[in-house]
Amino acid sequence: MNGSALGDSGGSVYRRLIFFTVFALVVLPFTTSFNEALTKVVERLEFVSAIQSSVAPLTVRGVASILGFLGVPCVAAGSSVYLTEAWMPLAIYVNWNCIGWQSIILLTLTFVTGLQGDYTFRSKMLAVILGLEGTLIVNIVRIVVPTLLAYGFGHLPAIFFHDYIGALITLIWLASFWYYAFNRILVKDGGG
Secondary structure, eight states: OOOTTHHHHHHHHHHHHHHHHHHHHHHHHHHHHHHHEEEHHTSSSHHHHHHHHHHHHHHHHHHHHHHHHHOOOOOEEEHHHHHHHHSOEEEEEOOGGGGHOOOOOHHHHHHHHHTOOOOHHHHHHHHHHHHHHHHHHHHHHHHHHHHHHHHHHHHHHHHHHHIHHHEEEEEEHHHHHHHIIIIIIIOOOOOO
């Protein structure tokens, strides 16, 4: 039996998450501007090369599979997807910064707030799994859509989507996820 988490403590948690979302939207322009500088600093760290050599190629293969399914001729090679229909292939490079580490950090921060309360362990784990799966899907979409934009409309629309709309989609996903989690996933622990 699912208990609605929007009762006394659930409502306050949900209000905190809404506040967090509004705050994130307010700071989004500053975050987007700061992201490039932060990326340059973090790229010098050792674990970044491990992510680039392992996670980015997996992400690229997933993106290439989706593009192929959509009928876009492409080839995955390392950390790049090559759109092969033109006289010269268009290379879409996916670096470690594009795979969604910021989304995972945001999701983790919302877990710290959203999973407070006396919910069952099972429902908390279900929320974590669904949150991670959804965030991974959103991150793939955030790469597929700009690639399609670059393929059909050129570089500028793709960059605009990647830098601005993609971040907004992540925030919309997180708000939708928590709304669903509070109403359908999280179950109050009955103590037995």
